Amino acid sequence: MTEGLTIGQAAAYVGVTIKTVRHYHRLGLVAEPERDSSGYRRYGSGELFRLVQVRTLAAAGVPLAEVGDLLDAGPEEFAATLDAVHQQLTERIEELTARRDRLHRLDHGDRALLPDRACAVLARLAELGFGDDYVSCQREALVLTRALVPEIFGTFLARLEDSLADPEAVELTKHGWEARSWDPDDPRIEELASRTADKLLTHHALLTMPTEFGDQADAASRYGLVNHHGEDQAPSIARLNTLIEAHLRAAGIAVPP
Known part of the structure; x- marks a missing residue:
């Protein structure tokens, strides 16, 4: 056999x-x-x-x-090696879980690129009657802010949340969006810029740039890419933003040039 x-x-x-x-x-x-x-x-x-x-x-x-x-290996080395493998597997599981969550977010629009808090801001804009074009613009601004100037992303979100809780700020924001159709030399732009800056200054702390951000050599260029996003398509908005920044600087806010 x-x-x-x-x-x-x-x-x-x-x-x-x-x-x-x-x-x-x-x-x-x-x-x-x-x-x-x-x-x-x-x-x-x-x-x-x-x-x-x-x-x-x-x-x-x-x-x-x-x-x-x-x-x-002996018993001690065997146990130590298994512990190391266990840690590696745990890290791998966490990585795969994070990847799975990102894929899940891809099925849920904004959540693919933004945290829940930012998505709540976008949802609030729609509830307050802002049009799809404005919400889309703010979505792009949030994504760019998170990617280019993460140091101020939290403050930027807080400023948006604060303004959406203020009816006067909401109306000013809507007027600002309407200004897209105005002539860049329209005198109403100067008045709107002044009123908007005054409203922003009522919450001075939310306008302060973190020292570690302002001291960076590329701070101004990164900030500019975000704050002036889309201005090439609306010259009147470019002038409005420039005037608002000038008012803020005059009030002592360190807005990157």
Whole structure:
């Protein structure tokens, strides 16, 4: 009676493929059994036990490059290595969870690019009667702020939240958006800029730039890309923003030039 199992039988019993068993052999994780008189390699209980060990550790996430040393290690080293693998797997799970959440956000519009707090601001704009074009513009501004000037993103959100809770500020903002259709030299722009700046200055703290941001060499260019986004399509808005910034600087606010 022939003793031992063929490679196909051994692979099936252990729960892997023949290709996997041969791969374990190439890596030196499992010794190849000697051939019998008929020329076949026969797997005994020792080889099967080793195959089960390797398969179990690999399935648990232990890199194959570490499996051999791990199986030959003493109890303390074995435990320490398993702890390290556990930490690696935990980090990998956290990374995959974050990627899954980002994919989930892709199915929910704004949440693909913005945190929930910013999405709530955009939803509030729609509730207050701002049109889709304005909401879209603010969405772009929020995304750009988060990407280019993350140092002031929280303050920017707080300023938006504060203004949306103030009916007068809401009306000023709507008038500002209507100014897109005005001539850049329309005298109403100067009046609107003055009123808007005065309203912004009622919450002086929300206009203060963090020192670590203002001291950076590229602060002005990054800030400008955000604060003047879209002005090329509305010259009157460009003038309005320039006048508002001038009023703020005159009041002592360090708006990047």
